[in-house]
Amino acid sequence: MYVNIAVLKETQPHERRVSLVPSVVAKLIKLGGKLHMQSGAGEAVKLADAAFEDVAFIADRNALVADADVVLAVQPPALDVIDAMKEGAILISFIYAGHQPALVKRLIEKKITCFAMETIPRVSRAQSMDALSSQSALAGYYAVQLGATHLRRVLPKITTAAGAIGPAKVLVMGLGVAGLEALATAHRLGAVTEGYDVRPETQEQALSLGATFVETGVDASGKGGYARALTAEEKAKVAAALTEHIQQSDLIITTAAIPGRPSPKLISKAQVQGMKAGAVIVDLSAEGGGNVEDTVPGQTVEVGQVTIVAPLNVPSLLGEDASELYAKNQYNLLALMMKDNIIEIDWADEILAGTVLTHAGKLADHSAKPEADAKSGSRHAAATPTAKVA
Numbered sequence: 247m248y249v250n251i252a253v254l255k256e257t258q259p260h261e262r263r264v265s266l267v268p269s270v271v272a273k274l275i276k277l278g279g280k281l282h283m284q285s286g287a288g289e290a291v292k293l294a295d296a297a298f299e300d301v302a303f304i305a306d307r308n309a310l311v312a313d314a315d316v317v318l319a320v321q322p323p324a325l326d327v328i329d330a331m332k333e334g335a336i337l338i339s340f341i342y343a344g345h346q347p348a349l350v351k352r353l354i355e356k357k358i359t360c361f362a363m364e365t366i367p368r369v370s371r372a373q374s375m376d377a378l379s380s381q382s383a384l385a386g387y388y389a390v391q392l393g394a395t396h397l398r399r400v401l402p403k404i405t406t407a408a409g410a411i412g413p414a415k416v417l418v419m420g421l422g423v424a425g426l427e428a429l430a431t432a433h434r435l436g437a438v439t440e441g442y443d444v445r446p447e448t449q450e451q452a453l454s455l456g457a458t459f460v461e462t463g464v465d466a467s468g469k470g471g472y473a474r475a476l477t478a479e480e481k482a483k484v485a486a487a488l489t490e491h492i493q494q495s496d497l498i499i500t501t502a503a504i505p506g507r508p509s510p511k512l513i514s515k516a517q518v519q520g521m522k523a524g525a526v527i528v529d530l531s532a533e534g535g536g537n538v539e540d541t542v543p544g545q546t547v548e549v550g551q552v553t554i555v556a557p558l559n560v561p562s563l564l565g566e567d568a569s570e571l572y573a574k575n576q577y578n579l580l581a582l583m584m585k586d587n588i589i590e591i592d593w594a595d596e597i598l599a600g601t602v603l604t605h606a607g608k609l610a611d612h613s614a615k616p617e618a619d620a621k622s623g624s625r626h627a628a629a630t631p632t633a634k635v636a
């Protein structure tokens with residue numbers, strides 16, 4: 247006996263990641279997996295089919311998933327993939343159910359057991375499966391690299407016979423996983439770094455990375471380690487405290503997010519107008535509309551003398567490393583349910599119970615789990631009635 251695993255080639259525009267990499271193949275086989283992959287699935291990250299030993303390649307994706315017990319993907323698959331899957335099979339990918347009502351409906355109709363990677367509970371035991379964290383860390387690093395290439399000056403102090411230049415000032419706003427990685431990267435590159443977040447516990451984290459912390463006197467810690475939205479009064483207080491720091495910075499990286507809500511606006515048009523000539527903002531929150539009033543998601547724009555870079559799907563720009571980490575995240579999740587060549591799901595396991603989106607023709611009800619609810623309730627929101635997972 248073995249578990250038939252099928253890996254899809256991603257089809258969404260600009261998606262370069264793949265959910266299986268050669269270093270994970272032997273581990274999945276050891277768990278009892280028989281591996282099949284769609285032809286060319288690794289092409290975008292220069293992984294030819296020949297790089298995958300002991301994996302069978304199938305060109306037609308519907309034929310690929312027809313016999314699969316488990317389907318692995320990065321982005322939510324197309325509806326016809328779900329139609330082609332076996333009833334009761336498992337799908338593991340990012341889903342963002344609130345944006346995918348038709349997909350969720352189809353998963354329920356087809357009785358697919360779907361685990362949504364963005365809802366892995368943020369508990370210590372799940373850290374090795376936490377794809378939001380692994381992908382955000384890469385995005386935080388890449389934001390500094392992107393910002394540095396748009397700046398017309400260096401980040402570190404450089405001394406020459408003609409005199410010394412630098413270092414540049416880098417301000418990171420939003421100190422979750424991506425923001426802390428951005429702070430660490432900018433510090434390593436020799437910039438003078440400052441961090442800001444509405445959760446006061448991030449102050450110590452910023453200081454430990456060699457940065458100073460901008461105090462605004464506003465605490466917006468929300469449930470489950472995430473931030474809450476600010477009131478109008480709090481926003482004004484924060485803006486007043488931040489303006490000077492924004493206007494002294496050469497590079498600003500914004501990463502602020504509130505689960506289930508549009509990105510909070512942290513930098514106004516007026517603040518951009520007052521920034522240094524040649525300054526650069528990299529807005530990592532473009533997917534949710536951006537942290538800067540002038541952000542145009544997916545584009546790089548010049549506003550006066552300031553450049554605002556707002557890339558979409560940043561982890562995909564580092565597709566090779568992002569795939570490596572994502573494939574390991576998925577492997578670690580699968581290892582919770584695969585043993586001795588069979589799949590056995592223990593619904594008492596808080597990670598599996600907290601990550602499942604649909605099972606046995608029903609939408610998972612996470613309302614009984616306050617911790618998971620606080621973090622992912624809005625991400626689970628779908629246009630279908632809720633029912634308990636069996």
Ligand SMILES: NC(=O)c1ccc[n+]([C@@H]2O[C@H](COP(=O)([O-])OP(=O)(O)OC[C@H]3O[C@@H](n4cnc5c(N)ncnc54)[C@H](O)[C@@H]3O)[C@@H](O)[C@H]2O)c1
Pocket residue numbers: 367368369370372373376378379382419420421422423424425442443444445448470471472473474476501502503504505510512
């Ligand atoms: N396994 C684990 O225990 C685990 C793993 C990863 C993250 N976490 C925790 O989860 C939480 C969220 O991390 P994330 O990277 O997903 O964050 P996120 O992407 O949800 O948000 C990024 C940051 O933006 C901040 N933010 C929101 N509104 C803001 C505003 N108006 N101004 C300034 N900053 C604002 C948030 O506080 C957060 O730090 C953190 O507490 C993190 O430590 C825990």
